Amino acid sequence: MTLNRIKWTLFIVPAVVIGLFETIRHTLLQYVLPLEIGNWVTAVIDAFVIALVSRTLLQQFSNSQKELSEERQAHAILKERERLARALHDQIAQSIFYSGVQIKTARTRAIELGAQELINVLDDVTMSLREIDENLRQSIFNLKAQTSSFGNLQDRIEAYLAKSLTRTGLTFEAEFPHTFPTITTSEQVQLFGILQEAITNIVKHACAKHVVVTLETPPSHLNQWLFKVQDDGVGFDTTSANISGHGLEIMAARARDIGGELSVTSGPMGTTVSVYRSGSGDGESFV
Structure with a gap:
């Protein structure tokens, strides 16, 4: 049921039900149902019909609020992911690259000095940096990936x-x-x-x-x-x-x-x- 139909139903149905009850009350039940009790019965019927008709509208409103909350949460998460991706690229990735250049320079100097033990250590550090760089790039890719797949x-x-x-x-x-x-x-x-x-x-x-x-x-x-x-x-x-x-x-x-x-x-x-x-x-x- 569309929102427009729900609104019209909310306006029309209670009026029709109360109108029918009042007609029956003042004709068939005129001498059976006392006036004061009839007023209370009318109020109860009115409240019941409105609650029944409003239930669908309130449920739809609740679902809309939930979807809106999820959408806002997804948008906030996406913005945070983009911020983290930029921070990783601009700060850590650049630092790793600079460290790699420095290690390469140190290795060249170590070769000139014939320091094989130092060369081996620098090679191990270089391999570790490459592994860190690969993992970091994968993390950046995952953070920047479009998450319509949320x-x-x-x-x-x-x-x-x-x-x-x-x-x-x-x-x-x-x-x-x-x-x-x-x-x-x-x-x-x-x-x-x-x-x-x-x-x-x-x-x-x-x-x-x-x-x-x-x-x-x-x-x-x-x-x-x-x-x-x-x-x-x-x-x-x-x-x-x-x-x-x-x-x-x-x-x-x-x-x-x-x-x-x-x-x-x-x-x-x-x-x-x-x-x-x-x-x-x-x-x-x-x-």
Whole structure:
């Protein structure tokens, strides 16, 4: 029902109902229903009809407010992403480039002096800078990427996997439900950040050949979902691994920010990073 029709219904229906009741009251019920009680009954009927007709209008207004809030939030996030991308490029990326030039100059001088040990150290530093530069450029690209895909998390994930894994030789597959779960803009941002961290760890440490990304949700409960990133790599000891080094603290914090729970299982057959968020109310569980 359009907004215009709802407004006309709100004007006409209560008047018609009250008019009919008053007609019946003063004809058929004239000697049955006392005047004072009739006035109260009229008021109750009027309030009930208005509340019933207004329900659709109020629901539409509530939905519009929610959509507007989501749009403002998405716009604010997009502006912040652009600001961060500029800051990373203008400050950190330029500093890395300058450091690379200085190291190259120092290496040239070390070659002239025949300081092989120093040359080896500078080569290691250069490799580290290249890795940092590559990760930084990838982060800048992700921040500047157009996020009309805020509304389509599936396309955004598939595009990221194709760009990030194809060049590494890793194969991947992404599995999503036919009925997409209810995931807000802020939740999408955090989930995508968890995916990026997990993929970075796989590429650097897992020696994997295949990656599977899945999003599951019970059809009867779209506020509940399970997001998983799985690989077939060598795994690691979750009880003794350097948590900060593997970025697990960052992923756990992101999961907590959206009311989710991070779980990491790892062994010789691979690693699985899972984020589970239970919805409100009762629903089918798959965990």
